[in-house]
Amino acid sequence: MDPEHPGKDPSGAEPSGPDALLDEALAGLSREIRSRVAGTDVEGIDWFGLFDELRERTRMLGMRERSGETDEFGMDPELLRRARPLFQALCESYFRVEVSGLGAVPEGPVLFVANRSGLLPYDGLVLAHIVAEARGEEARPRPLVADWLITLPFAQPTLTRLGAVRACRENAERLLRSGRSVAAFPEGLKGAGKVFRDRYRLQRFGRGGVVRLGLETGLPIVPVAIVGAEEAHPVLFKVESLARAVGLPFVPVTPTFPWLGPLGALPLPARWSIRFGDPVDVGALGAGMTDDELLVSRLNERLRATIQAMVDTGRRARSGVFR
Amino acid sequence: MPTRAPRRIAITGLRTFLGGRLAERLSSIGPDVHVLGLDLRKPWGLPSSVAFHEIDLTHPTADATLADLLRKEEIEAVVHLAFRREPTADIDADHELETVGSLHLFAACQAAGVRRVVLGSTTMVYGAWPDNPNYLTEDHPLRGHPHAHNVANRVEVEALAADFARRNPDRRVTVLRPCWIMGPTHMDAVVRYFSRSVVPTLLGHDPLLQFVHEDDCLRAFERAVRGPRSGTFNVVGRDVLPLSTILRTAGKRTLPVPAPLLYRLRYYPSHAQTGDRPEGFYDYLRYLWVADGSRGFEVLGEPRYSTREAWMSFVSSRALRQYR
Numbered sequence: 001m002d003p004e005h006p007g008k009d010p011s012g013a014e015p016s017g018p019d020a021l022l023d024e025a026l027a028g029l030s031r032e033i034r035s036r037v038a039g040t041d042v043e044g045i046d047w048f049g050l051f052d053e054l055r056e057r058t059r060m061l062g063m064r065e066r067s068g069e070t071d072e073f074g075m076d077p078e079l080l081r082r083a084r085p086l087f088q089a090l091c092e093s094y095f096r097v098e099v100s101g102l103g104a105v106p107e108g109p110v111l112f113v114a115n116r117s118g119l120l121p122y123d124g125l126v127l128a129h130i131v132a133e134a135r136g137e138e139a140r141p142r143p144l145v146a147d148w149l150i151t152l153p154f155a156q157p158t159l160t161r162l163g164a165v166r167a168c169r170e171n172a173e174r175l176l177r178s179g180r181s182v183a184a185f186p187e188g189l190k191g192a193g194k195v196f197r198d199r200y201r202l203q204r205f206g207r208g209g210v211v212r213l214g215l216e217t218g219l220p221i222v223p224v225a226i227v228g229a230e231e232a233h234p235v236l237f238k239v240e241s242l243a244r245a246v247g248l249p250f251v252p253v254t255p256t257f258p259w260l261g262p263l264g265a266l267p268l269p270a271r272w273s274i275r276f277g278d279p280v281d282v283g284a285l286g287a288g289m290t291d292d293e294l295l296v297s298r299l300n301e302r303l304r305a306t307i308q309a310m311v312d313t314g315r316r317a318r319s320g321v322f323r
Numbered sequence: 324m325p326t327r328a329p330r331r332i333a334i335t336g337l338r339t340f341l342g343g344r345l346a347e348r349l350s351s352i353g354p355d356v357h358v359l360g361l362d363l364r365k366p367w368g369l370p371s372s373v374a375f376h377e378i379d380l381t382h383p384t385a386d387a388t389l390a391d392l393l394r395k396e397e398i399e400a401v402v403h404l405a406f407r408r409e410p411t412a413d414i415d416a417d418h419e420l421e422t423v424g425s426l427h428l429f430a431a432c433q434a435a436g437v438r439r440v441v442l443g444s445t446t447m448v449y450g451a452w453p454d455n456p457n458y459l460t461e462d463h464p465l466r467g468h469p470h471a472h473n474v475a476n477r478v479e480v481e482a483l484a485a486d487f488a489r490r491n492p493d494r495r496v497t498v499l500r501p502c503w504i505m506g507p508t509h510m511d512a513v514v515r516y517f518s519r520s521v522v523p524t525l526l527g528h529d530p531l532l533q534f535v536h537e538d539d540c541l542r543a544f545e546r547a548v549r550g551p552r553s554g555t556f557n558v559v560g561r562d563v564l565p566l567s568t569i570l571r572t573a574g575k576r577t578l579p580v581p582a583p584l585l586y587r588l589r590y591y592p593s594h595a596q597t598g599d600r601p602e603g604f605y606d607y608l609r610y611l612w613v614a615d616g617s618r619g620f621e622v623l624g625e626p627r628y629s630t631r632e633a634w635m636s637f638v639s640s641r642a643l644r645q646y647r
């Protein structure tokens with residue numbers, strides 16, 4: 001809800017954000033009219049100036065669906081507040097997300113590591129929403145998103161305002177060091193581009209960036225298995241010849257995508273389950289271990305195997321994809 | 324190494340916004356500070372406390388002339404600001420002034436034994452690239468932009484400054500990289516872009532931007548000239564704002580243009596006069612190139628204006644002028 005402004009409005013009527021803005025704009029307008037009318041006869045009024053003023057002031061109202069300030073990575077709390085019911089419906093009615101193991105996640109900044117699927121980052125946004133609902137807005141993990149997606153026209157402004165951040169070491173480190181959680185999807189493009197027959201087969205975890213980050217910051221890594229997201233966007237096959245023209249790394253063909261146009265970007269209503277594993281405290285090994293390439297790759301592979309095992313358990317536990 | 328603040332200061336590019344205002348600011352410190360302004364022509368309304376000397380940095384013997392002058396005037400610090408306020412269509416002339424002029428200046432400083440050199444650069448030298456991290460630190464490589472010739476010149480000048488610092492480890496070289504400057508009086512190509520009533524933007528792109536207020540920028544330059552520390556610093560305001568929010572707070576109308584279309588218009592009217600393709604400017608409204616100012620805040624002082632306040636200061640001054 002909007003914060004109350006006691007004492008500001010003696011009549012006590014509608015102190016909420018947009019209305020207050022409207023009141024302010026109208027009051028300013030009437031002041032403007034009075035100042036222009038005073039001392040002149042009706043013919044002398046600058047009607048064009050007045051019209052311009054009205055236009056300027058109404059245009060200011062375009063600010064009401066966004067906050068005037070964003071955080072340092074461009075997250076817009078006002079948009080998140082407005083999008084909350086949508087995410088709520090998406091999680092509860094559409095994907096019917098089952099969450100388990102969230103209690104074991106430690107307080108404070110953590111590094112969530114999850115399996116990735118689908119071209120659009122529904123998995124990251126849903127994960128962020130679920131953690132934010134359970135632990136409060138300060139605990140909201142920021143999903144790390146690949147370059148090609150965070151610079152994609154139309155996706156870029158929305159994703160940034162919903163809290164997504166370009167996946168790179170500098171950004172993740174900055175977020176973690178300022179006490180915020182991060183959700184990483186180390187499969188990267190390989191994960192996003194999995195075709196349907198490869199679903200839930202975790203791809204290589206990059207070059208161990210996540211493990212290195214855990215070692216350097218000393219923060220716990222929480223493995224997360226997201227089951228269901230990989231059926232929400234089943235990629236039947238990929239068209240690579242078209243990719244350059246569209247500006248995507250590949251053009252996915254799903255049962256809905258090119259056929260239904262933009263509607264095809266909507267996910268299928270698969271039943272999701274998100275399980276949080278036990279935190280892995282690699283920080284105990286010490287920051288100096290990042291130079292030990294073998295250790296990093298061993299930890300990296302172990303992390304991948306853990307998430308793979310959790311994904312397999314989750315798939316066995318469910319009764320069907322959509323039920 | 325004496326740490327006394329320099330008292331005899333030369334400023335190149337006196338007719339630029341930063342040059343002129345910095346000369347006024349430094350000369351008003353006190354009677355013991357002597358400021359020598361250098362430019363092609365004497366600017367109108369120059370305060371009497373600022374001495375002026377005419378010099379053409381692009382002249383083939385400018386380095387020797389300048390070295391003689393610096394020696395004769397016993398200059399202790401040089402602030403180099405002789406750069407185009409905005410790119411012109413004559414790319415070769417811009418290169419002569421910005422790069423070759425800087426080459427002459429560094430040669431003269433070397434010969435005249437100037438203790439301290441402050442170079443005015445810009446955060447645009449990092450370049451707007453899709454793989455930039457959200458915050459660029461001073462150690463990030465300077466990638467510039469292939470279609471912005473003035474940015475390319477500045478990258479070359481930074482290399483000259485780094486070279487000068489390496490050859491003269493006993494002298495202090497400070498490079499300041501301000502982001503886009505906003506304020507009631509500053510004017511350049513960027514400010515002109517933002518002061519249009521209909522602002523063209525790229526359809527589907529809404530990057531985070533940052534501004535620094537002109538007063539904060541000038542204060543940073545003053546501290547860099549007079550203060551004890553040297554190095555490379557980003558000069559930025561606090562916070563960032565998305566382009567769309569910036570334009571909406573000012574109540575401006577936008578004209579979103581698809582990037583492939585805009586980039587095909589090679590002679591887009593307002594860009595023919597810069598000599599560059601539209602990418603040279605519009606990529607900076609497409610990708611992230613926000614700089615991390617924390618090192619500068621620590622050494623040169625906290626800015627008094629945030630990005631939003633700098634922008635509002637510009638907008639309110641403009642509105643007053645528009646409506647009288």
